[in-house]
Amino acid sequence: ARTKGEIIGIELQERLADMAQRSIALNGLEEQITIENENVIGIAKKIGYELYDTVTCNPPYFPANDASARNKSEYYTIARHEVELTLDQAVKSASELLKQGGKAAFVHRPGRLLDIITSMRQYRLEPKRIRFVYP
Structure with a gap:
């Protein structure tokens, strides 16, 4: 709500990345926030x-x-x-x-x-x- 900027979330655990993705969808924020199921190392x-x-x-x-x-x-x-x-x-x-x-x-x-x-x-x-x- 405080920014219009693009937000990228990085989550290692597939289960948690999926949970975050569902939360984004429930809040109608798919245009602003994406979740990558990746390791932070070397991202x-x-x-x-x-x-x-x-x-x-x-x-x-x-x-x-x-x-x-x-x-x-x-x-x-x-x-x-x-x-x-x-x-x-x-x-x-x-x-x-x-x-x-x-x-x-x-x-x-x-x-x-x-x-x-x-x-x-x-x-x-x-x-x-x-x-x-x-x-």
Whole structure:
């Protein structure tokens, strides 16, 4: 409702991509929003390098290591743990997609703040604003 711009959503999991597509149709937004059932890793090769004003991302929150308590559901594990996409890969992809001066927004946990900032600086994104949200 706040923009007339074209929106492209990237979703790795086919089931969730289908759910998003149905939601778009139910809201009559097919002309504005498309969903690609793809991996974020290397997505710029498919949809274009440095073409986008804004990239938003909700990457998996938890590193995929032996200490992390993974959900028994494969869907939740992929969404919450870095088994298919790491924070660095998400930030790198965002950097590849953004125009010079573009904006990136990441939804993440405060416990990973230093990891986020470190990764952003590595891939030429300079954090300007941080908003903490409390439940």
